[in-house]
Amino acid sequence: MLVSGDIVRAEVLAVRVFGMFCVYDRQEIQVLIPEISWIASFNSCEQFASVGDQLRVRIIHVDAAGGRIAGTIKGMYANPWESNQFEVGTVFSSKVMRHVDQADRCDGQSGYLVELMPGAYAMLCSQNSSITPGERCSVIVNVVNRRQHAVRISLVSPNQKAC
Template identity: 80%
Template sequence: MLVSGDIVTAEVLVVRVFGIFCVYDKQEIQVLIPEISWIASINSCVQFASPGDQLRVKIIHVDAAGGRIAGTIKGIYPDPWESNQFEVGTIYSSTVMRHIDQTDRCSGQPGYLVELVPGSYAMLCAQDISLKTGERCSIIVKEVNRQRHAVRVSLLSAEP
């Protein structure tokens, strides 16, 4: 039986706008959208995962009586906002997690979900950019909104 604090690799079963439903050892785990990233960059879990994906999830609540298990992805890692890791002009060597066909963070245009630091994902608008999932790239922070936990980033360069 899973307990709070366990970190497991779970398989994604179903993805909804508000959450991701995973399974680990025949136990269903729900990860709601606020538990995905320390950066407010994802407005739909569909932008983050697909059925069949494998996700590292930390268990944050087990309701044995109700049979519900809640998890977090971002909670595996320290909160980067507490250590002021996001500053305008900071450059990150990032990994492209996935391509998104339409994202409101990019005015309905395509974008790429990139991981700036573990547990912190940002949306890179794909205007005139062609990247592949898994590709490394240099990302520069253009704007930081600490109150909203939001950042705006752009591509500095693709890495060989």
């Protein structure tokens, strides 16, 4: 039986706007959208994961009586907002996680979900770039909204493939 604090590799069974349902050792784990990223990067979990994806999840609550288990992705890592790690002009070597056909943070245009640092994901608007998931890209922070925990990023040089 899972307990709070356990870290497991769970398979995504279903993705909804509000969260994801995962399974580990026949136990269902729900990860809600606020527990995915330290950065407000998307309004739907459908932009973060797909059925069959494998995710590292920390268990944050087990309701044995109700049979519910809650997990977190971002909660495995320190909150980068507390140490001011997001500043305009900061450059990150980011891993491209996936292509998103219609990204919220790209005004409905396509984009790429990138991992700026463990537990902190941001949306990179396509900018006529062709990037492959798994590659690393140099991105720069253009806008920081501390109140909403949001950033806007772009490729370091939008005229070249920086991956």
